[in-house]
Amino acid sequence: MQYVRGMLARQPLLMLLEDLQWADDSSLDLVAHLVSEIPNAALLIVGAARPALFERRPNWGEGQEAYSLLELKALSKRATRSLVEEILQKAAELPEALRELIVEAAEGNPYYVEELIKMLIEDGVIERGESQWQVRVERLAEVRVPPTLTAVLQARLDALPQGEKAVLQRASVVGRQFWDSVVGELAGDAEEVIEVGPLLGALRERELVFQREQSAFADAREYTFKHNILRDVTYETVLRKLRRRYHAQVAGWLEAHAGERLGEYLRVIARHYELAAEALKAAQYLQRAGDEAYKVGSLGDARDCFHHALELLPAGYEAQRATLLVRMGEALDRLGELSAAEERLEQGLSLAERVADRAVEAAALAALGHVAYMRGSCDVGERHARTCLELGRECGDMRGQAQAAVLLSMILIRRGEGDQAERWAEEGLSLYDRIGDRQGVGTALNCLGMMSLVRWDLDRAAQYCHENLALCEEIGDRVGTSRALNDLGEVARKQGDYGQARACYERTLAISSETGNAEMHAIAVINLGMVYLAQVEDGEAWRCLCQGLRESIAMQAKPLALYVLAVMAQLCVRAGEPQRAGELLGVVLHHPSTDSEALEEAQPALEALREAMPPEELEAVLARGAELDLEQVVGEILAGNETSDA
Template sequence: MLLHGLSGSAAWWRRNVPALAQHFCVYTVDLMGIGKSRLVQELVRHLRELGMSGLLGAGHSIEQQTPYRAWRDVFASYFGLEGLADGLERQEQVRRVVQEVAPKLAPRLPLLNDLLNLGLPDTPLTAALDPALRQESLVALLVQLLRAWAQERPLTLVLEDAYWLDSLSWDLVVKVARALLGALEPLLLVVVTRPIGEQALGFQAAQALRGLPGSGTLEVGALGVEETAALVAGRLGLPAEALPPRLARLVRERSGGNPFFAEELTHALREQGLIRVEAAPSPRLEVSPGLFEARSVLPDTLQGVVLSRIDRLLPDRQLTLKVASVIGRNYPYLPLRDGVMRLAALGEALLHQHLHELIRRGLILLEAPDPEPLYAFKHAITYEVTYHSLLFAQRRQIHRVLAEWYEQAHADNLEAAYPLLAHHWLHAAEGGDDAPARKARGYLARAGHQALRLCAYPEALSFLQRALALTPASPEHALERAGLLTAAGVAHEKMADYVPATRLLLEALELAHAASDPRAQSRALAELSWVAVRRGEYARAERLGEEALGCARQAGDRPACAKAGSRLGVIAAYQGHYPAAARRFEESLELYRALGEAEGVASCLNSLGLVEVFRGDLEPALHRFEEALAVARGVSNPEIVGKIQANLGLVAEKRGDYAEAARHYGESLAVFREISARHAALINVLNLGDVAAAQGDDARAGGYYREALAEALGLGALPIALGTLRGMAAVWARDGEPLRAAELLGLALSHPASDAEMRQQAEPVLEGLRALLPPEALEAALARGRATTLEEVLRQWGGPAPGEAAPRAPAEG
């Protein structure tokens, strides 16, 4: 949708915000600097006029690889943390807000440490979560907090400079949108960005947002001559009619109707003395006779105009602005003050004068006042031009000063600043100085491993690759490089990039061999084996796994031996070699028992139970699962408990004991909901629907299927969503509605996410429909299904109106 100029955007918000804020709407703003900041300002202004509030976040140029950086601002506002510096005060404020809006979420609050650096001690619940599940639980917690907001008042989320978002921030944007869409909660989400290329990090996420029902794209068209005149006159403190038409046409022509360019040209003309405002006796504009002859000396580009304005500043003002640009587009006062004072003999009073002057000149803004002032460049282009105006030597010097400052400021918790320290030390090392290079290498490696633990795989890979580039390819650094290569290989494997994963892991293995280090060899071989598993190359996976186990034994690394043996059991089970799988799991079980690692014991017992299920021996499987459950409960690991409960449900379902199956699935569901493992919980909801259908309780089955469909759409778990269609189709076919059943199967079987397992489960239902319907009627119903969407099905199933709570099936157990 094209909005014509700034007045058009203001009018559009004024007309539409009241209605949009009550429904589910997503708008992406694709602009190249033409009024996007003003578009957001107009939105915020209209929200305030309506007595509404919104949550704002932004991408940050120098923290593009800091996980969830944009959402840190959003949730700092959510909890009211602005201005709170004391750690205990911040913790108490978060506890207070959660107690008010969603008290049941209190046991999960330590998950917020990864986002807000609260320093909350882990609870038994959060301490038991592995990295992947911890991130899934964090996302679920954030979504639930936003839903709690939306259920009390309309939720407006604005994310600016989205082209600087990290991968986890983009992922959370999509998950929040899908979750609130699935729950039919009101949401106005505005994502402001430059156009994103196909190779950019956020391209797929932006496409996903545009594909959601209720989404749209806004553009602001260029200013006309009259709007340009009004803008320029406003900046000069004059009425629009006081501006000479020839000057308005000049600014419009040179700026191309870009409002920021027009503002910068106005500032440049005034600073060069080509225009002057006379205040008395009444405000009027004096135009230099040489202005229109001097047009050729005005820069032709926006960047050129901004640079010319910076160049006219006095040297100490330039230094202040340049130090600010190294900190980032948004910058706190303290690192700016200390950075400037380390580089120049400048008193704090004079620094305040500089900041006031830069604000007056329209180069920077004060975003937050005392006690912790926060400043920002007025526009991203001003920030970028300032930074790139730095000479390389000066840039390196300022980066080093700031790196040292952040080390001192975060001395008690360096981990929270790894990405920031890696950034500054990396740029400080650009001159080839060994000391900054060593610092950069260390922080890049730590940031890479940290990102890997947070499941931020693109960021992990970026950090690790840059650490590798700084690590000498010499024998004394062989093991350091092997560790970095192994970690980078794991990041590629997690992203299903198996070819580069294999290449990096083989290189790590070669270095580990050269260093004669069996422990490092074992790690590389183990990950190579797992890549082969992912690719379905089981014979190769088994061979590599055996080598990994041999190296672990040679190194005397018993935990690695147990893990390698367990993985070999998984590989054997995938191939249907159940006796070999059982033997591997038994060997690992013995090792874990000797090591006293109860979680490993429970995991191996659970795996042995699954082997018995695959063999068809349900009684031994039941005993294994029950023993595993007792061990898992003893170590308070809810994730393993939930998996074992689900497997006990599977055994009961296969034995035809549906009441017992429902009890176990219900208990597993409760566990996974408690730890916010939403995908695992969703599988249990689908299982409960299937069990209810098998019992002939179609009403209960329908409730579970409807709930699972809504949750699956919120998560983007499309195979599970299609499973609900298969289940509901069977119910409707049995209840005398074969046409409705066929429509569901038409969608389920034609959907891109349909897989072989789903098609196999749907075949008996389809075969039954062939006996109930004439061929032409069946084909017409299947065609109608192929033409519909999952969201339409949810609405047809009686989804709630916006603002109402989604119906939930009754809990089991």
């Protein structure tokens, strides 16, 4: 982001992105993040993709003001004829039979047109001269036109000299992008390492591959296949036995040459090991890739890496399986998939106990405690946290102790026990600092900022939030960044600076949408509703609160849902609906998952009702609300909101 901002400070910027259907979720999220973070910049992003992109990410880009979609149709016959004439403009004479043969076969596919013409050149039907090309009409009748693009490419491959074909086949195992050094080192049982430079030069002349001006590796030239379809067709011609050997060699080459940039190639290496049938190594690299994705807030990618690693991990590696289950559970927790998270964490805990891995046990308990915290079961969360703390102390696991300390701080904040919460947050901060876990330091700073907000010590809260924000941005922790921004929004809201508060919440929403952090997204949209409430924009406030309520219930976060109901009660009072407000307050005041923040937020509406109703009437309406089911109340509110929107 800083790099792009730096370029934009000097000049307008155009970014061209090809084959976006192959981009991973992190890359797609980054593009969306660029647009949302710098909406007024002189930046144009042009991306090309096949329909497969929208099968995987159907709503990608949708809803952003700067986004527009242009669907490209097949070329018309007239346009195809123009393309043929453009490519063959040097031909002294272009026979009608040749032009129509190409047009009819192409069916509007420009890539087919290019490749078929190149095949005809290689077959001698078209002869290229320095200034003029000749069409050998007598050979035209012998031409067998392949019916599909794949068949055209296969025909071109079959016509290649053996050396060029072998190099292209080896390159296809590396991928769409490849490097001459690794291609030159690939060899099967009876093959020798070959000099690939001249052969790649010949393939460049045939426009099957292109050389890039800059390479990702200093000691190798970087190339790319002209099209991914060409790479796929070539790959299918490689013997399966050789594929496995080549993939293992490519993985080893990347390990040896990636250096400090190894993190960028973890998933690539994992994929090569998987295709080499080395499942254990593939699972190990996927675990590392998942860990890196989790650190920067790519939660969906992290979940997918851990899941795939579990699928690949051979039997007998139970300690690693326990770790993967817990790491996947942690990712699912942040994604708001609490039931799935709990299931994986329980599995991981059971397995860790069986193999006596105390550190993994502690991590599982801390994550299970957070799941319980999210659901409003603070007693269960505290029990898990204290067991985690004991385990950490027994086995010297400082990270487990730090996780437990921060979780205890969060639970105590929710209960309104500020002094104890602060002590545990400071304990967590000290432990994380001692082990050099900067991401953990950010979570402890977040707790200290939350504690200061609860106490209305806004200057101190702002100090913690700014320190946390700077740290998270420095280490690339987007989940932590969104938390810090949200808390800065809370500082601004409590100071009455609603414009700044809204800006912070909107940035939080943008980042949370990209990372998939359901908890932070729900909190930010609720807080945005609070801004509208303060500015007496009740319609917008109700809309935001309904969205936050829907998201909270979807992830079973009852304390958040109850907080929303407390705020909605204030809107009902304003709207002249005291009975409805009283019933909502009855739900909030008597539900076991209600925390101190929801109780505090219920007070304005409660005071207003005390002035508007006789005590016995208020008591009756609160009692009526206490008997209501939370999920049913939420369902009725959301159904009513959908009806009004319609």
